[in-house]
Amino acid sequence: MFDFIVFFLIFLPLMDVIRHMRSAKTVTKVLMTGIITSIVGSYFVYTSVLAEKPKNYYELLDIPARGLTEQELKKAFREASIRYHPDKNLDVDTTDLFLEVKQAKDVISDEKMRFAYDVYAQSDFSAEENIYKGL
Numbered sequence: 001m002f003d004f005i006v007f008f009l010i011f012l013p014l015m016d017v018i019r020h021m022r023s024a025k026t027v028t029k030v031l032m033t034g035i036i037t038s039i040v041g042s043y044f045v046y047t048s049v050l051a052e053k054p055k056n057y058y059e060l061l062d063i064p065a066r067g068l069t070e071q072e073l074k075k076a077f078r079e080a081s082i083r084y085h086p087d088k089n090l091d092v093d094t095t096d097l098f099l100e101v102k103q104a105k106d107v108i109s110d111e112k113m114r115f116a117y118d119v120y121a122q123s124d125f126s127a128e129e130n131i132y133k134g135l
Contacts (some may be wrong), residue, residue: 011040057104057117060097065118067110077105 018024018032058065061076095126103121107113 007040037081052135057108060101060104061108070109071108073105077101
């Protein structure tokens with residue numbers, strides 16, 4: 001929503017004002033347009049690419065990345081699922097976190113998926129499931 005406001009309510013009117021400036025030379029108009037465009041473009045690149053923090057399942061479950069036993073994983077999953085269960089948190093919507101805890105347990109408990117997560121920071125395995133099904 002904020003991107004919409006920045007683009008349509010700030011960027012486009014500024015470009016229109018610069019375009020209709022009569023006293024400014026063409027070089028000044030081009031420089032002002034380039035500066036404003038690069039600032040707004042940098043903002044969009046930052047918000048869409050750089051600002052997205054990848055999921056860290058180990059922090060979500062509050063477990064160490066190495067030397068984890070199956071019992072410790074089960075205990076951490078149980079504690080995190082109770083902590084983020086939607087029925088336990090009536091004032092805050094924790095449904096997405098609860099589902100993410102489930103996905104974290106599935107990824108970390110399977111050796112192949114855990115290896116892919118650790119090495120490649122891959123957490124979305126839905127594409128691979130479709131490939132294996134032949135879709």
